Amino acid sequence: MAEALVSVLLEQLASITRHQIEEEVRLVVGVDQEVENLKGHLQAVQGVLQDAEERQVKEANVKNWLCNLKDVSYQINDILDEWNTAILKNHMEKQEKEGENNDLVLAKRNKVRFSIPSFLRNILICFGQIGDRIIMRHDIAKRIKEINERLTSIAILRNDYNFQSTVRGTEQVERSKTTSFVDVSTIIGRDEEKNKILSMLKSESGHQLVIPIVGMGGLGKTAFAQSVYHDQNVTTHFHQRIWVCVSDPFEEIKIAQAIIEKVLKQSDPRKDSDKFQTLLECISDNIVGIKFLLVLDDVWNPTDPKWGPLKAALQKGDANSRILVTTRKDMVAIMMGATKDHMINLNKLSDRHCLDLFHRIAFFDKDKDESKLFDEGIKNKIAKKVDGLPLAAKTLASLMRYKKTRKEWVAVLESKMWELEEVEQQVFKSLLLSYYDLTPAVRQCLLFCAVFPKDYKFDRNELIECWMSQEYLSMKGDKEKERMIGQQYFDNLVMRSFFQDFVKGGVNDDIIGCKMHDIVHDFVQFLTKNECFIMEVVESGKEKNMVVDNKVRHLNIMSTYNDSFPISIYNCKGLRILVISTSKLPSLPSDSFSKLKSIRTLKLNGNSITEVPESIGGLVHLRYLDLSENEELKELPDSVGNLFNLETLRLIWCLGLGELPVSLRKLVNLKHLYILGCRDLKVPKEIGRLRNLQILDYLKIGGEDDEGIFKLGDLGNLEQLHGSLYIANLKSAKDGSEAKNAELVNKKNLLHLTLQFGNFFGDPERAEDEEILNGFQVHTNLESLSIGNYQSTTLCPSWMMSCHNLRRLVFAYVPFCGVLAPLGKLPSLEYLKIHRMESVKKVGVEFLGITGETPQTLINSFPKLKTLKFEMMDEWEEWEGVEEEDSKITIMPSLLYLEIDNCPWLKALPNFLWKIPLQELSIEGRDCSILGQWFETRCGTEWVKKASQVQNIKINGKFVKKDGVGMLEED
Template identity: 50%
Template sequence: MPSGCFCVGQVNKVIHHHNIGRMIKQLNEKLTSIAAEKAMYGFHQSTIGGHDDQFIQRPKTTSLVNKSMIFGRDEEKKNLLSKLLRESNQDGGRFLVIPIVGMGGMGKTTLAQDAYNDEKVAAHFDQKVWVCVSDPFDEIKIAKAIIESLVGTPNSSNELEILLQCIKTHIENKKLLLVLDDVWTEDETKWENLKLPIIMQGCEIGSSILVTTRKQEVAKIMRATNNMIHLDELNYKDCLALFNCIAFLDTDEDEAGELGDIGKKIVKRCKGLPLAAQTLGSLVRYKKTRKEWENVLNSEIWELEKGEQHVFRPLLLSYYDLVPAVKMCLLYCAIFPKDYEFEKDNLIDLWMSQNYLNSKEKNEKRRIGQNYFESLAMRSFFQDFKKDNMGNVYGCKMHDIVHDFVQFLTQKECTIIEAVKGSNQRVELPGDYKVRHLTLTSLPEGPLSFPTSFDSSLQEWCKNMRTLTLLDSSITTISPGSIMQMKCLRTLNLSRNKLNEVPKEIGELIHLRYMDLSWNRVLKELPDAVCDLYNLQTLVLVQCWSLEKLPKAMGKLINLKHLYVLGCPLRYLPKGIGSLKSLQVLDWFKVCEGVGDDEALKLVDLGIMDQLQGSLSIGILGENNFGEFLEIEKAQLGNKEHLSYFGVLFRNSDIWQRKGDSEIVKALQPHQNLESLFIWNSHGTTESLYWIKSLRNLRRLYLRTWRFCEALPPLGKLPSLEILEISGMKKVKKLGVEFLGIEEEEEQVSGILFPKLKRLSFKSMENWEEWAFVSEITIMPRLSELRIEWCPKLKALPEFLYKITELRTLEIKGCPILEREYEKDVGKEWHNISHIPNLTIQSGRN
């Protein structure tokens, strides 16, 4: 063997041994860190059921409570007592299950203790039992604890059947209050094994099981979501009272007055979390100087004595209860500043870009992301949910203490840097951090650049960066040199800036999976190099008001899943988009005439895009009716089974009636899975909507400005319809049985019409005079909101509306005849609507 080969082999061995040594050193450092964390939080090892299972010891609770330390929660306690003191369960069962749900440290156990020790509760129940369940959920241990509380002595049996029979004997024909505090398990079989629902059937009517938990899923398992009490933050006044009670317990009035202003600022940091108020109150209790209090005010929670151990401990327990992938999704939220409003779908796209949503099925990642989001939401890591008018969550926030917690866990990997006023755009990076996710905020107008010369540690730092986010900034471009230093970037968010160009060097970021350029209103074009980003999954261009075209080679983006272009004045979409087999979301498709078939995406190209899901809007139809009709037929919209929203916009014109609109509407027939349908400006007839009867899952329908339509479509038998808005139908004069979906000759109609309709709106119906239905039929029994605006000829409301008990809101505006008939106290029909709680009758002149 040549000596050269031998030397190379020896060198390789030395390098290999060196690498092993370095890895061992890193592992030892990690173990030391874990050991320190274990000591800090008081974790210890325990043996359960003969197995050496390591778990976090939850603190044990009792039913005893110090009432002098309870502030606020008056409404919650009132609600809880009303349920507990109810003589019978309205659902018909012998007992009631009441879950108290909220994030760690919110006061769930305290509320349960307060109710448990209430005098009225003590008089109402024959027996009360308090069990701290915690985790793991041990059926035998819980059964033994119940027996010991009932009998006064422990039971030595380890047979669950014997224990359950014993419980049954001692609670039979007694009114029982059973509190299960700190329930964690989502395993339905554990709950079923305990057989409490069966055993409780032997109790006296009015018995209750009160459960405290951090997980809404527990309430679902116990089939008790209707009785759930959710604890939100304390209001500022009560939180301050709790803090002051602890902080100034041993302080004279003069000292308290001097420190009170600082205390108020400290309480604002608690954001209504009782545990934080208690912890910080006890922390400053023995601090007597203004400087000491200001140090507490200005420090991060995890830098404070007791702060990390006490405030974060409940959150840490919830965190360790998550599966690893969901943990990563939670920690990624640290890239955003406090009080940031998350958009659910956007957050899922970001998780996807970091490869946190692993799935063998390529189309399953969004569903997995939805599940992860719900898992975090149901454990109270998110709050302040925003919902659309169908009740679907689309946005949320994170409690400041939770945000502090995720920042604490990621403080050297996720960094937020706020620009200093008057500084230039050169961003200096912290050398001692191994930052993977960087957020820059409040950058002034101008180009963005990182230093061109780094020491070796900073070069490594920048090279391994995975996320760059700019928020509340005004950059005009990002320097090519900065882009070239971040070649491992997965996520780039330059939204809401003043970008006038994107450098061609962007094509060098071959690992990029997510790019958001939305709301850059002066951005006119994208470089062709964008099409070299073959790993790109999400491209967001929403509301780029000056962007008129996309690069022709978009077909090269073979992994693109989500393309958002709503609000862009694009002349057309490039033809290559039709060949993207991974594309799932295309929020806006503009029909374009006068562009060659080999250049622009056509309606017919939608025919092979069956993987589209979520939302799809098509506009603007009505320019070339015959050609569009043929293309829409070939688009095979009926095959798009994953679409939940479908919107169609026709060209706006009220001068003449376009021929062919009805044929186009007929060809628009979507898949029966559709949930929302919007159609604007059609000149067709509602007969062309014959297919609407097949949309059994349709929950929301908007028909706007069908100027030449003389009758409304038959909608009464749609079983899922919840929201209906009809507007701009100028030729409609009467609403009769055809609107209900029944024929005039039908003598008997079975079932309920509009069975789930909750919100109904009529607007700008200029010639509508009569609304007459057969009174014997049950119509719209769940209607809760009715709005009628700008219908000047409508003479009266139908009688069936007066009988709807669910109707809570009635708004009449710009309807002079109705205004006279239903005028408060004096109108002839006032007595028929006076019972409606939210009633608005407003003249169109107001």
């Protein structure tokens, strides 16, 4: 970690040296030499840090030397950041000087008054600002001199440790295709245990409620439980399946709320209660008669007063319900009511199974010749190192994937890391090897994750923006490429098996979320135990793990006492990351931030905050501020505009937020503004001045009468927009010229666009919607488009057919349009959903991009479409087919899934569907009876026979039998 930090400092020094002359804010005379000394000392220690980082695990004196170096480095980082902020502030003052002189104009309009003349007041203000800057520069110069003295002694001390100098080449971030991410979902070597547990789950005896899976850390208990949870025998046997991550401590209220979220039949006000007894009553009432499977994953310390009442409430369900528990402790299983006969004890894997798992990962996507490395000698050494632990095998294999020669493999297997007595857990040794094989910057990114609790669901984009805020991604000095570098680092950690339980999404099916294995979490906390704290407050008010050490840099407050702010955190003068995870923190002290000036990352989301204190403006280093899901928050203080370094502001689902302060115009470094869910938020026109803004996820357009509010045409100023944009209330746009002025055609990095015209129901027909829609032009890079609440009769803008990279398209709530556009011509479309186009009576061949004439050339309609959904098409009666003998037409050659939901008058399916590779057909909704009856007729039966490739045809939750008689079978 020190190695990456020193690299950042050297980059900071280089950057400031370049810019201070341009901005004329040089420090006082004589400090230039101090700055050069700083550079020299940092460069001197940089070469030995790789060796020091590896030796600190077993050499306490080296660890102490590194801690002192990091402490000094953090202080240098703060000083240089303040210096850089002064340069930025000076630049801002120059830009706004004209606006500040408007007092002269106003003075002429007013009557004579007894006050200091405007011109004199401006002179005094100017001299005051100059004086403030001189004082600040002297302060920074003095601190640089003092810190340099400490760094000098640390640099000299390095000679006492005989460090080996390591010269790193240019860091090459590993980047592979998504397909090379190895996510081994098949559980190896557990067939006997799985058959046993499936038998217990399906038993109708009704005697055994709790079935524990017990085993030491790293044996794959969670992965095994997941394989059972998703097994088809289980999904069809239980009415309801519920998965709850428990961990330490056993929080009965959160567990109860998670269960309610799954079993709730209808709205119940008790679900939001924070009273355990009320939640138990809610569970009891909603679970009656339901045969459920509940998985409580990673249970550590349940007590009888907490578990007993919860278990009693759960017993109100069907007698053949089951509770699956994963735990490391036999005593936990017994206390929860399991018997020895009904425990699944996971033991270590055999060498053969471990080697099989290793081989799948290490040689995934590799040539066969490379597997020659895997000879008997190597196999024996690997088996010994992983010691029957699947996690160790997976981690070691992920490391070996990037070793190309036998020599490199042998070096890993003979590393001294395997001999470390200081590392108690065997898995830690393989993790250490993988950890030190990462570049220093990627190591920092991994260690950042220690501030979050076990089972935390990481969002990829949030994580990357947090890394940005800590300057982990600016190693190459290119601020424009930080997000790309962050995605590469994230992918690297995925490929090295530091993350798991992937969530995929988006057009490209990328990994957008993940979790961290419990043991990997233990590992990163082991490496950061002197810098990272997760603090809880017990009921007596005494702070568990009370923070008193000013060396703590990363802090997560998981709970508080009596809804109060824990004052002991003020001891953390150098705190850089503060996460408050408790939901009971309704107010912040007015001076809460005045003593924590080093914070870069501040996460206060979901805390019931009603007011943000003005003191937040003093956090000059702050780069990331998350206030999301504080529904009672009404406004932000003007002092937020003083956060010159702020890069990310998250306000997602702050429902009470009425407007953003105009002072946000000063946030020249702001890159990411998230306001999705802030339905009534007024965005000031001044946001258009933020030329570095890359992400604006949501924008509700103001009307002509909304003076000073952001209009559609103001989007034209935001040239750097990336990612996704949701534009709401488009009916307020003046005309098509305003849509054109948004200049979406110039935003080549804007990939996902939602155009929402009005309210969901009841809007009258509006011809203006067509003009506004046609006024837009989008870049051909657009991948995803949704159009909703569109009230015109024609939905086919000319620019849509030019979207050659469009992969996902949704039309929703388009009540007056009766004809579908020729969407079959879109060459890249993979997903199409048409929802509530209530005037459509016939889907004709024009939808496929086919005219009524005999085609002269080959036509490939919807060439890449995989998923097609029609929902709530109230007037739809006919879906037109094509002539069977027309060999020049190919229709939907890639379609795998077709869903027809609540389309009451549709009479039949077109003939071309049984010729395509359709795998699943779903017809849902009680109003689909006409189509359901068609399946039972001779025509429907013939269709089923011809569509032999369709694996599942499901009508209202029942499968059509494949014997050709059209009978329905229960799911």
